[in-house]
Amino acid sequence: MTHQPRASFKSPRFAQPATFMRLPHVEDPTGLDVAIVGVPYDGGTSYRTGSRYGPREIRNQSSLIRSYNYFQKVAPFDRFNVADVGDVDPPPVSIEKAYEAIDARIGAIADAGARPIAVGGDHSISLPILRALARRHGPLALVQFDAHIDTWDEYFGGKYFHGTPFRRAIEERLIDGARFIQVGIRGPMYGEDDFDFHREHGITMIDIDQVKDRGIAWTIDEIKRVVTGPAYMTFDIDGVDPAFAPGTGTPEVGGLTSHEAQRLVRGLAGLHLVGGDIVEVSPLYDGPGQITAVLASNLIFEFLCALAR
């Protein structure tokens, strides 16, 4: 393939301007199979901000990624042309203008025939990405790894923030409730009526106790049962326990381990995935080891390898 990561035995991992997995930075997605794109927007955040720094820090920490996935037995850069296509430039002060910019850029990537892997930013960015992809692929199946359902209705009277994208996506017919599964849900909620929308639209939810009690293999089976047809993956890093992912804005204790998260993403191989995102990495809340960005880098790599199989 044309694009290869910089060789770490010739250029030290800590050298050179940081790009995703030390891949070339190319602005034009033409000819790419997969385009990794930053979406540094966090204006939809209701609690701790800072995921606008997610793309830069994940670029930094993804320098550790090597080119072969031993567990998936795949060398993705030999199968795919992959590049860092830079960031969307979302205006920070207006969520509507940010949505326009994201939709336009993801649309251009999809139009060029590349599958986007978006690196957030907060979870509100998934909505304009789904708009762009559903325009091309029709209503999508969705697998969401998350502590939170993110199907609430409004926030201070507004329709858009990081707690509402998937209700909007259902309403706008971007995703199909019957092909939508949420994994890892937990934490205090507002009430049982939080799930009225789920029942109405046939959304499947697997809470954390189910994951822990029934296991990863069962969970993957459930995902494969629900997620059919063209599909999108959204991975909110707060699906993982704060011990493994402290750098996030709305931490919920009692979550997935990093090993469980890796295996879940590996389990997506074989689905018809048209894109994905990883969101809510907020580097300021991490420690100096930046283990959350390291984890996100690895989950992107697992996802890329799942695409490649």
Add this chain to the structure above:
Amino acid sequence: MTHQPRASFKSPRFAQPATFMRLPHVEDPTGLDVAIVGVPYDGGTSYRTGSRYGPREIRNQSSLIRSYNYFQKVAPFDRFNVADVGDVDPPPVSIEKAYEAIDARIGAIADAGARPIAVGGDHSISLPILRALARRHGPLALVQFDAHIDTWDEYFGGKYFHGTPFRRAIEERLIDGARFIQVGIRGPMYGEDDFDFHREHGITMIDIDQVKDRGIAWTIDEIKRVVTGPAYMTFDIDGVDPAFAPGTGTPEVGGLTSHEAQRLVRGLAGLHLVGGDIVEVSPLYDGPGQITAVLASNLIFEFLCALAR
């Protein structure tokens, strides 16, 4: 109920002076079912200090708590009047004077008919709390989540510090050895004679290997077998592994996960609990994400919900 947390869709979670779970701050416990009270005393600490900042940081991080417990299926603020009654004002330089202040304040809360949930401070604060509660309820059963036994005898010739409260509590007949269970014990010790006192008083100890090997359900059964009659829960955050709770003064590796800790506290529902505490959260030793205070906030919420069922 009169007291409700501030609504997060009208007042952002990060706004307003921080109180426990965004509840009203009322100094008078009259009319409360449960009084959450800070006890910012760390003068009994033998290693790393700083748990005097526990109450303030847990107030901060508990802003994330919502009002419904999905796993326990209970909305505690609909069943109980709960408030933040502020802090005890313990003189920092004298443990004897601090004990007097704690005993007096907890006594007043209990006299008002409210069950106290105390937020430490170091583990030495449990002794004056038990004094106040045993005065009202008689000798109590005790469930202790902890890495350490805290039944040592003396420290530099003194009777009071954070390693001795439960020996003193047995000696003062505040708790009953046969109804006392310790969960999660581990770490290097001084010798096998550390457990002489246990044998003498019939204290039950479940070490971390037993928890890991036999499981949470078995552990809860053991707790329910031992803890009968009026009971108190004390949760030393160092019972949890430092990966999940780095912000503490005497970390011991190889401990509970946050998910195990949540399930253990949930398992207390049905006991006759007259109060509880969570201690040894030392925010300076946490990272910027303050995941230890987030965990403590959730454990307080689980405990409150267990009381409410």
Add this chain to the structure above:
Amino acid sequence: MTHQPRASFKSPRFAQPATFMRLPHVEDPTGLDVAIVGVPYDGGTSYRTGSRYGPREIRNQSSLIRSYNYFQKVAPFDRFNVADVGDVDPPPVSIEKAYEAIDARIGAIADAGARPIAVGGDHSISLPILRALARRHGPLALVQFDAHIDTWDEYFGGKYFHGTPFRRAIEERLIDGARFIQVGIRGPMYGEDDFDFHREHGITMIDIDQVKDRGIAWTIDEIKRVVTGPAYMTFDIDGVDPAFAPGTGTPEVGGLTSHEAQRLVRGLAGLHLVGGDIVEVSPLYDGPGQITAVLASNLIFEFLCALAR
């Protein structure tokens, strides 16, 4: 006076829910001479976010403030009724709605006859505050301590963000260019035409080299020459050098020392000040000592004492 800070020899400084300077938290401004109000809004930020946590952290660190100003020779709480009136609840996702909330709350404070000291939040909050105060007092004089001029025109096509409040304030006739002085300006700029607006409106700018070369006394004389009639002070903490105030979003090296900042604020005594704000404290960018919030607390205290003389 009715309201006094909690006595630190009876309640330790680290105890109790944190309020500004350990003052009572009262929601109703009636009867107050000065109302300290948090404005946790940072949606107008173009670079590093996080000043939404300014009010809470400044509450925390202001616990160190005592009641007598030795250098100003004034005990402000003996002259004024001062309280923490809590925070404005600005919707985080919409700057327009946030502006409405801020304007309404500051208006209510002013209507109650209290002078507001607002604690930001980012610098965009000064505009709705000035709207509320100018409605009551007419066009105001303004003294701005800052590294940046904050009189740019637009950002991504929008009129409101933290770089434009004072251009808008001039345009809306909330402040009077001839009575407007900026102190401490420095840092790379966009071009000489950044100052066209200054020339057009007669704004006085004192850059950092003038402060350093001519001294604090000269600077105060200049302020007093320009600032006549009802006046407002806005203190952007990035006016101070990052060594003394690292916890901010747009740091500019080569700034004021903390001692210079204190003396400048002290020098405002005698002006006809109807309110003021301190903005852009972003605690996540500070170290564990939180020296920026400590500095902000002291500048609020100096400002309060300047009001009291």
Add this chain to the structure above:
Amino acid sequence: MTHQPRASFKSPRFAQPATFMRLPHVEDPTGLDVAIVGVPYDGGTSYRTGSRYGPREIRNQSSLIRSYNYFQKVAPFDRFNVADVGDVDPPPVSIEKAYEAIDARIGAIADAGARPIAVGGDHSISLPILRALARRHGPLALVQFDAHIDTWDEYFGGKYFHGTPFRRAIEERLIDGARFIQVGIRGPMYGEDDFDFHREHGITMIDIDQVKDRGIAWTIDEIKRVVTGPAYMTFDIDGVDPAFAPGTGTPEVGGLTSHEAQRLVRGLAGLHLVGGDIVEVSPLYDGPGQITAVLASNLIFEFLCALAR
């Protein structure tokens, strides 16, 4: 035994110059059964540096270690004379000179009849240690806990860095491939040919999925099957998951828990161990709680106790 840790009930744990486990610092290894020695060299690091501070921080945090191992039922300081023999003084700028210094010092320790426990430093230090020990004991068996295989060949044309020590050790006949087992291997790799060397030399590798799926007991059985005769243990802290060990230079997510790590080291009791090391603790990448150095301290203690049984 002559040497005992300072008694923590007479000298607070935070007092006195820090030595390993509060043991005496003696430069001369004569008469010791076990010599704990720092090797603060990190010049062989390809990514994040800083393990040169490992020995000092582990000394600091090992103050928490007490003298009795409840799980192993052994009091090592009653069976062994153990001391902190200080650090090797490796020149930081030259790996060749550093290797000479390490080899000489470990050789002297072994010649005095003491078994060395070396505290790194990066993983490149294992090679000169093995040189010194194999000179005395002949080719050794090796048990390696690690995320990485560390049997690569060259780095920028050089033979020595922290990714090559065990290839060199095989080549130099210091260790025996058939008696060499690696545990915990994971992370992205360069390709399947990374394992050619394993096949050629009969090295046994247990990857992390095998550990998770088959369990600790099975893993210990495998270790005991492979590791026969005089043996050395090398524990790269990155074998543990970054949640439990964030303070390291080449973090790989999805690793061992601290409890698994403790049990694995405990499982070495009964082997004929002539020494061991723990490496790659890089304190700057840890948080203020320094949980990685706390874990390393406990693993050293477990290893010491395994030696003592």
Add this chain to the structure above:
Amino acid sequence: MTHQPRASFKSPRFAQPATFMRLPHVEDPTGLDVAIVGVPYDGGTSYRTGSRYGPREIRNQSSLIRSYNYFQKVAPFDRFNVADVGDVDPPPVSIEKAYEAIDARIGAIADAGARPIAVGGDHSISLPILRALARRHGPLALVQFDAHIDTWDEYFGGKYFHGTPFRRAIEERLIDGARFIQVGIRGPMYGEDDFDFHREHGITMIDIDQVKDRGIAWTIDEIKRVVTGPAYMTFDIDGVDPAFAPGTGTPEVGGLTSHEAQRLVRGLAGLHLVGGDIVEVSPLYDGPGQITAVLASNLIFEFLCALAR
């Protein structure tokens, strides 16, 4: 001289167990001219704790000190036998017992003919040190660098805490008010009557504005005018501005710069100094660069050189 710092060109600065300035650690003060002694006690702290870690961190950071003072033109280790005599072991939970331990150890040092430089610890430790030294030398002159006067009377009804040592020292006739000077005083106070005690006892106070306005040379002249006869220096690190010394418990903005602090200590050369201390370094409140401990190390070195001239 017998004792020399470890040579940094033979043993790297980061190697070996940390001692003050890489000097030998000798427990017996016999034969020493100057004994540097840690006093890790912070139980007298009213706000932020943690100075119990001062001695260990200052040992760590003092590794940077070299052996020649270019500005004072003196090589102190050629003139004096200096060593690290370890720490006092103060019981953490009782200030009275801690005072006994400190008094005894300093007394032993003085009896051995060595001048002590004590490294705190909080400011309460100065009282037992002065007791030990006044017993030998009679009432002492005192030069105090500090933001706070530390001559308050009581705290929660107790006589001893870090705000009272010098009132007690006057009352116990350990120091002489007329030969007592305080430099750098600032910050909010309780009232003008804070200074009644000064007037009564003839204490000289130089506030920070006087230092800034009149200069360092004038300040040194004042010190030399007041401080006659056997004298003691106490340097509270919070005398320095938090920008230069963030790692402290009671920070006051607007303080000395590090350069001013160095020159002030240098200016003590020629006084008849019988000892000194540096206190209130609290490493947890510093950043990872630990610049406060670096500064403290340099001030100890300047003081040592001033003694040596």
Add this chain to the structure above:
Amino acid sequence: MTHQPRASFKSPRFAQPATFMRLPHVEDPTGLDVAIVGVPYDGGTSYRTGSRYGPREIRNQSSLIRSYNYFQKVAPFDRFNVADVGDVDPPPVSIEKAYEAIDARIGAIADAGARPIAVGGDHSISLPILRALARRHGPLALVQFDAHIDTWDEYFGGKYFHGTPFRRAIEERLIDGARFIQVGIRGPMYGEDDFDFHREHGITMIDIDQVKDRGIAWTIDEIKRVVTGPAYMTFDIDGVDPAFAPGTGTPEVGGLTSHEAQRLVRGLAGLHLVGGDIVEVSPLYDGPGQITAVLASNLIFEFLCALAR
């Protein structure tokens, strides 16, 4: 000019892969007037490592730089073609190989007719840069801002480390002692003979007391007196006080302020500068605000503007 920084009103400052000052990243220096090049090598460090991360973090923080220098009245990107030419790829484990790589890359930049601004890395990198530039320009004048003289002879028997580059440069006739000036020197030293080399070669040294006492204008006059002909500037960030630049490896208290540093670099306008470097920024030792990298970014900008005038 062809190359312009990304416009911050169209692309947010925190967006896109980070390059120096948001300039284009071009690998080929042809056509450039100034080439900013990272040199991430820290293998010459004797104390704290980590300056290998200097280039990446300075890229990050330099996003704040705007395009016009108000104090120098120059818009450098209108006068010069400037770009980020990426990093040298120095092998981390061998200083000799690293020197070859640096020399080759700087030579290629100079051969292309561009002036290099190198961003370290530790101070050892200045030697191969000077080799490359002296080959082209002949022996250079040198202005060095630094706390340390860096003209020592050997370290553990080696000729190359970060304390020796300028002795080597004199010996190799790359620079001319009579045209070499050092500014800001301070800190403990080894002895008066540290300056023998200075006297022998006519090197001018201005210590920090001279800077503070005689002022910046005098210092600039001295620089201009000494530095004639083709000249190089080397700025070790530890020349600045640790309060303003904590993120460095060998901090020395009592240094330059950031404002003094800016003025000194501005004062170089008019010299015949053929290149420069800024070294020893070690981001791990900075706080989360990364004020050291912010300062370095500004000093690079000041230097660039001085070149442009």
